[in-house]
Amino acid sequence: MAYDFDKLIPRGTTRSAKWANPELLPLWVADMDFESPPAVYEAISARAAHNLYGYDRLPENYFPAVQSWFKTRQGYEVQEDWLVATSGVVGALHLAVQSLTLPGDEVVIQPPVYHPFPRAILNSGRQLVTSPLKRVHEHYEIDFDDLEAQFARRRAKLFILCNPHNPIGKVYSREELKTIGDLALKHGVVVVSDEIHGDLILPGNQLTPFASLGGDYLSNSVIATAPSKTFNLAGLATSNIFIANPVLRDQFARFSEGLGLHGGSLYGFIACEAAYRSGAQWLDELLVYLKANADLVQSFLKAELPEIKADELQGSYLQWVDFGALGLGDEALEALLRDKAKLWVSPGIQFGEGGSGFIRLNLATQRSRLETALTRIKAAVKGQ
Numbered sequence: 552m553a554y555d556f557d558k559l560i561p562r563g564t565t566r567s568a569k570w571a572n573p574e575l576l577p578l579w580v581a582d583m584d585f586e587s588p589p590a591v592y593e594a595i596s597a598r599a600a601h602n603l604y605g606y607d608r609l610p611e612n613y614f615p616a617v618q619s620w621f622k623t624r625q626g627y628e629v630q631e632d633w634l635v636a637t638s639g640v641v642g643a644l645h646l647a648v649q650s651l652t653l654p655g656d657e658v659v660i661q662p663p664v665y666h667p668f669p670r671a672i673l674n675s676g677r678q679l680v681t682s683p684l685k686r687v688h689e690h691y692e693i694d695f696d697d698l699e700a701q702f703a704r705r706r707a708k709l710f711i712l713c714n715p716h717n718p719i720g721k722v723y724s725r726e727e728l729k730t731i732g733d734l735a736l737k738h739g740v741v742v743v744s745d746e747i748h749g750d751l752i753l754p755g756n757q758l759t760p761f762a763s764l765g766g767d768y769l770s771n772s773v774i775a776t777a778p779s780k781t782f783n784l785a786g787l788a789t790s791n792i793f794i795a796n797p798v799l800r801d802q803f804a805r806f807s808e809g810l811g812l813h814g815g816s817l818y819g820f821i822a823c824e825a826a827y828r829s830g831a832q833w834l835d836e837l838l839v840y841l842k843a844n845a846d847l848v849q850s851f852l853k854a855e856l857p858e859i860k861a862d863e864l865q866g867s868y869l870q871w872v873d874f875g876a877l878g879l880g881d882e883a884l885e886a887l888l889r890d891k892a893k894l895w896v897s898p899g900i901q902f903g904e905g906g907s908g909f910i911r912l913n914l915a916t917q918r919s920r921l922e923t924a925l926t927r928i929k930a931a932v933k934g935q
């Protein structure tokens with residue numbers, strides 16, 4: 552390994568949101584306790600040496616770096632005119648909802664899902680429609696009959712897909728995505744595919760980017776990507792939205808312009824280009840490290856707390872864990888983990904229907920910290 556992901560990096564010295572409470576070991580918000588690839592620091596410090604921050608254009612080789620990344624890592628070729636840079640995926644979801652639907656229209660999501668999805672819909676005066684994922688043994692499946700019933704509603708206009716799916720860690724198969732795409736086309740529903748975790752595919756799994764389905768599927772989609780989860784750049788607020796269909800793209804871009812938004816930031820673009828150009832080996836090693844962390848969670852729980860079950864983590868670094876067998880209410884479960892285990896975690900109910908009894912753990916931390924967290928969970932559960 553060329554990179555040392557075991558190195559402990561004190562984060563309390565910065566204004567890290569994740570580490571805001573010094574009493575608790577944080578395994579909640581989705582950022583990593585790892586330094587970004589060295590190329591990011593080199594590119595940012597080289598630019599900072601100039602110490603003059605006027606209005607900049609996109610770095611000259613920004614798009615070629617983006618294009619080459621998606622071609623080599625995800626297997627599809629993005630075209631330059633598809634790209635709309637925005638300052639974050641959550642903002643882009645709000646823009647998509649507001650630019651591609653009308654007030655009162657319905658937007659479909661699949662809970663349990665990333666909690667800003669419903670917010671993007673409700674903040675915009677649109678109607679939230681859910682098609683909950685079906686829990687089957689220890690994983691989730693799409694209830695396609697229900698999904699079709701929701702898409703068939705007269706005012707259903709948009710579907711927000713999360714692939715890999717936060718918080719359950721599932722990577723959808725090509726067949727599942729094609730079925731979603733077919734239903735969406737049949738009922739005139741645009742697919743917004745949030746693929747922010749799309750580079751974080753654990754060994755043994757494969758991402759099918761929605762855009763790689765091509766043809767009508769591609770024309771009926773908005774693809775949200777960003778380097779922020781992959782390379783730990785969330786503070787730099789930069790994302791790349793791909794919209795192949797010129798009509799949808801025009802609606803989205805005009806709406807954004809109408810709000811006076813420009814999208815992205817100087818350092819975000821510099822970091823994104825550097826990471827996409829030089830970060831592949833770092834990412835490969837990160838994925839091996841994250842897989843070992845996920846394996847540790849599985850083996851620890853099986854040996855020490857077999858009543859608590861972790862879903863198989865296929866993509867992202869967000870581990871979905873079923874504490875339901877403890878029979879605690881959600882508040883009591885969160886309190887146990889906070890007050891007894893001294894951990895800051897994401898309660899499952901935050902992610903909507905189906906989340907009760909679950910906890911989401913962020914595994915993108917040093918192994919020693921994860922071991923501490925697991926040991927504390929065991930002590931808290933056994934000591935109840």
Ligand SMILES: Cc1ncc(COP(=O)(O)O)c(C=O)c1O
Nearest residue numbers: 581639640641642665717745747
């Ligand atoms: C599915 C998903 N989309 C979007 C985001 C946040 O994106 P951004 O920070 O670019 O707004 C996250 C962060 O955890 C996420 O999990």
